[in-house]
Amino acid sequence: MCTSYxxxxxIGAGLTFLCMLIGSNQAVAFNLLDGRMQVHGFxxxxxxxxxxxxxxxxxxxxxxxxxxxIALNASYRALPDLQFSGQIMSHRAGESDNGSPDIDxxxxxxxxxxxxxxxxxxxxxxVKNPYGLYNITRDVPFTRSSVLVPQSIYFERTRKLSVSADxxxxxxxxxxxxxxxxxxxxxxxxxxxDASEQAIIPKSVAKGDFETDFTQLYQLKYESPSSQWMLAxxxxxxxxxxxxxxxxxLQAGQFDFNPTILSAQYSAENWSLTGEYAYxxxxxxxxxxxxxxxxxxxxxYYLQGTYNVLPKWExxxxxxxAFGNRDDRDGNNYAAASGSPAFTQYTKDWTVGLRYDxxxxxxxxxxxxxxxGTSILSSLDNPLGxxxxxxxxxxxxxxxSYRF
Numbered sequence: 467m468c469t470s471y472x473x474x475x476x477i478g479a480g481l482t483f484l485c486m487l488i489g490s491n492q493a494v495a496f497n498l499l500d501g502r503m504q505v506h507g508f509x510x511x512x513x514x515x516x517x518x519x520x521x522x523x524x525x526x527x528x529x530x531x532x533x534x535x536i537a538l539n540a541s542y543r544a545l546p547d548l549q550f551s552g553q554i555m556s557h558r559a560g561e562s563d564n565g566s567p568d569i570d571x572x573x574x575x576x577x578x579x580x581x582x583x584x585x586x587x588x589x590x591x592x593v594k595n596p597y598g599l600y601n602i603t604r605d606v607p608f609t610r611s612s613v614l615v616p617q618s619i620y621f622e623r624t625r626k627l628s629v630s631a632d633x634x635x636x637x638x639x640x641x642x643x644x645x646x647x648x649x650x651x652x653x654x655x656x657x658x659x660d661a662s663e664q665a666i667i668p669k670s671v672a673k674g675d676f677e678t679d680f681t682q683l684y685q686l687k688y689e690s691p692s693s694q695w696m697l698a699x700x701x702x703x704x705x706x707x708x709x710x711x712x713x714x715x716l717q718a719g720q721f722d723f724n725p726t727i728l729s730a731q732y733s734a735e736n737w738s739l740t741g742e743y744a745y746x747x748x749x750x751x752x753x754x755x756x757x758x759x760x761x762x763x764x765x766x767y768y769l770q771g772t773y774n775v776l777p778k779w780e781x782x783x784x785x786x787x788a789f790g791n792r793d794d795r796d797g798n799n800y801a802a803a804s805g806s807p808a809f810t811q812y813t814k815d816w817t818v819g820l821r822y823d824x825x826x827x828x829x830x831x832x833x834x835x836x837x838x839g840t841s842i843l844s845s846l847d848n849p850l851g852x853x854x855x856x857x858x859x860x861x862x863x864x865x866x867s868y869r870f
Contacts (some may be wrong), residue, residue, distance in 0.1 A: 499542075507538040510607040510867035518838060518856025520847040522622065523560035525861070534558045535605060535772045537570065537610055544840050547577040547587075548578040555605060562623055562661035564847065570605065571630050582641070587588035589635035596635075596650045597700055598742055599729045605629070607867035611740070611772055611782055612819050613831050614863075616788035619727065619742050623844040625705075627662040631655055631681060645690045652683040656704065664846055666706060666750075672713050679705035699728040708753065719753030737776040743767040765792040780821040782833070788813045790841055809857040813839040819863075828868050835861040 496505035498855045512533040516525040521533030526693040539553035539802040552572035558565030573591030573733075596603045598619055603609040613620060621628070633654015640647045663669065663676045687698040723845065725746035732739045768786030775781050788794045790811040797808030819833025840855045 471592060487651075493830035502543045503537070505539065505540045506870060508606065508608070508869040509537075510535045510865060512613060513864040514861065516859055516861045518859035519843055520560065521843065521861060522562070523847065530560070532558060532560045535607065537605065538571075539570075547580065549575045550768050553577060557605070557623070557625070559622060560844070562658070563625070563845050573611060573635070584639040584641045584646070586638045589637070592632050593652060593654070594629050595652055595683055595702075595733075596687075597646070597683065598700065598726040598727045598744075599696070599698060599731060599740065601628060606829075607865065607870055608829055611770060612784065612817060613833055614770040615771065616784065616786050617815070617842045618768050618788040618813070621842065623667075623842070623846075624662045624665050626657050626659040627678075628656070631683075632657070633681075635739070643691070643694075643793070645688055645697055648687040648689075650685045650687075652681075652684075654681060655679075658706070661846060662842060664844070667708070667716075667753075668845060671758075672708065674708055674710040674716065677707050677709065679707055681705065685863060694733055696729075696731040696733075696782040698727075700727040700729070705770060709737070715754070716753060717756070719758065720749075720751050720838075722747070722749045722751075724748075738772045739770070741754050741767065741769045742771075754861070762791045762793065765789045767797075778823045782817070782819045782821070784815075786813075786815050786817070787808045788839075788841055806852045807840075807855060807857065809839045810852045810855060811839075811841055813837060814839045815842075827870060831863070831865040832869075833863050835863070837861060 470653070475831035478579045481738035495829055498505070500695030514522055514525045514533055515528065516532050518526060519524050521532035533556055537555040537557065539554055539789060540552070541549055541551040543549050546557065553570040554567050555570040556567045557563050558564045569592060571592050571594050572705055573589045573593045575589045577587040579583050582645070588716070596602055599609065601620060604615045604620055631652055631654040633652060636651045637650045643751065658676055658678055660669065663672070682703045684811070685698060685700045687696065689696050702723070702725050703764065708716065708719045708721070710716050710718055720789040723746065725744050727742060727744045729742045735860045744766045746766070747763040748756050748764055749762070753759065766786070766788035768784055770782065771781055772782045790797070791800065795812060800811050819831060822830045824830060837859050838857060840852070840857070843855070846853070
């Protein structure tokens with residue numbers, strides 16, 4: 467348990483920000499050009515404390531304000547079947563992301579066919595990846611079921627690699643008496659940053675350059691007529707190539723990531739139940755050293771329930787697990803071969819949280835995590851390495867968000 471705290475000079479500023487959000491009771495939205503253009507945005511600030519290890523900042527026995535999100539998005543309906551959309555976002559997440567503004571997405575959406583049967587079209591530009599149930603909206607705090615989406619499926623340390631891609635998104639929505647069927651394909655090149663590269667090979671080892679290969683993502687989704695049931699299957703074929711520099715002791719290697727995700731959600735009037743399972747093939751090859759040659763299957767899943775205890779209050783309970791190798795779930799074989807702790811190869815997380823909608827524009831969250839294992843941690847936030855990790859640790863998170 468956490469028994470002491472270091473003084474953080476940002477606490478005063480953070481508390482001031484939270485008070486401003488709580489005191490704000492009106493949303494300001496911008497509808498221009500007779501409603502054809504809309505401008506929206508949001509800002510979210512979190513407070514995180516852990517009893518061991520650092521997560522999204524210096525959180526170990528310390529209150530950190532190093533996780534925050536600020537975004538501004540706009541859409542313009544040029545023609546009934548043609549829309550332009552984009553979002554600029556500042557995402558601060560400890561040492562993994564410094565919060566520099568970036569283009570989260572920017573695309574042209576052309577609905578080529580439409581009718582009572584449904585619609586079909588194409589999006590071109592920097593498009594969002596329909597990965598699982600939450601990836602498209604993972605950066606919007608009001609759409610998340612907790613402070614963060616489940617880390618067993620949507621790793622924050624490789625967020626940049628999974629959020630969007632430069633390419634095309636083909637989509638088809640088919641309406642029927644039995645519900646709506648959606649098929650999507652994203653073909654293009656996902657984005658990379660230092661945190662994603664560090665998760666593949668530590669920067670202390672890799673001196674060369676990483677580059678994403680042509681990537682394919684496919685999703686099939688079903689939604690029942692009453693929207694009670696939602697089912698989806700997602701497949702991703704992602705490759706990252708390594709280009710060594712002069713004097714590099716690594717060769718031109720390849721990282722491949724091929725997950726299949728099964729998703730299901732049931733929503734009733736006051737409660738919902740959601741579960742997702744990921745079967746992830748991961749391989750490193752051709753780097754020229756045995757330590758960076760591996761092929762294994764990772765596995766992860768979660769089960770989550772939400773319940774509206776009062777009109778403005780929502781309770782969430784979740785259990786999630788992530789295994790780096792389904793054939794070595796306890797990590798003992800890895801520990802024997804590498805000398806690193808076995809618990810670095812898995813994470814088991816019990817989460818309980820509470821959401822309060824102060825107004826339609828202001829939302830507060832509080833949650834507690836009881837965690838065993840450290841596979842979700844970023845080495846950028848924990849530079850001393852696995853020998854400094856704690857196997858069992860607790861995490862407390864508070865979040866305040868405002869949208870317009």
